[in-house]
Amino acid sequence: MVPMRRFPPLPRLIRPGSRAAPPPVATVALLVALTACSSPASDEAGGDSPAGPVEAGVTGAGIVTVIGDSIDIRTEAGGDEVLDTLANPNELGAERTFLVESVDGEWLEVLLPIRPNGSTGWVRKDEVTLTNTDYRVEIDVTAFEFTVLEGAEEVRSGVIGTGESETPTPEGRYYFTELLQPPDPEGPYGLYAFGLSGFSETLETFAGGPGQLAVHGTNDEEALGRQVSHGCIRVANEDITWMAENLPIGTPVEISA
Incomplete structure (x- = not known):
């Protein structure tokens, strides 16, 4: 050690987007x-494949960033059961970000930074911003x-x-x-x-x-x-x-x- x-x-x-010395x-x-x-x-575009596009006509892995100061993770699309509530920014001061796994209408299934590894949950599209990377x-x-x-x-x-x-x-x-x-x-x-x-x-x-x-x-x-x-x-x-x-x-x- x-x-x-x-x-x-x-x-x-x-x-993100800066190479200058931040605070x-x-x-x-x-x-x-x-x-x-x-x-x-379309909302359905890429919904059946991991890290598919989150908007019609867009390729690459979908990335979402939380807008508010926290976000509720649901156990299923449109459901009321909350799996977890995660703060934004995260524990290291970075904007809370998730990788999109699938899309169901106004809901996004995302890979979560929690135990056990590989855990996923659902967030609303209107609570995040969407980007993509190839x-x-x-x-x-x-x-x-x-x-x-x-x-x-x-x-x-x-x-x-x-x-x-x-x-x-x-x-x-x-x-x-x-x-x-x-x-x-x-x-x-x-x-x-x-x-x-x-x-x-x-x-x-x-x-x-x-x-x-x-x-x-x-x-x-x-x-x-x-x-x-x-x-x-x-x-x-x-x-x-x-x-x-x-x-x-x-x-x-x-x-x-």
């Missing part, structure tokens, strides 16, 4: 709590590699580090929930860290946080191509920088073995 004393007091939350809103403890960021050494990230933990696709075209790939055998990186479908800039560009988190919507399946908590997964850079590229973390994905600093400059919050991430 990386000692917290190695870090200045405040990492930065990178806000600090997240504490070091929250950044460290991203699991394994440290380790030893990007997606595929991560193969067995081959120790990631691939970024834009539609059917591969636009970037690289080597990764993954979770150790006792704290493996869980397979599944996720999305980027926030982008953080660690205060020390030469530190173990690298230049940027994307929070993921998933959590460790072996650690209920980590460093005071909920065991959230992340994709982040590293100051030790010799660690790439190996099992080195508590579950997070590590990539080269040049790769995480490219991602930070090109991939929006809400980009789908598929992790497979």
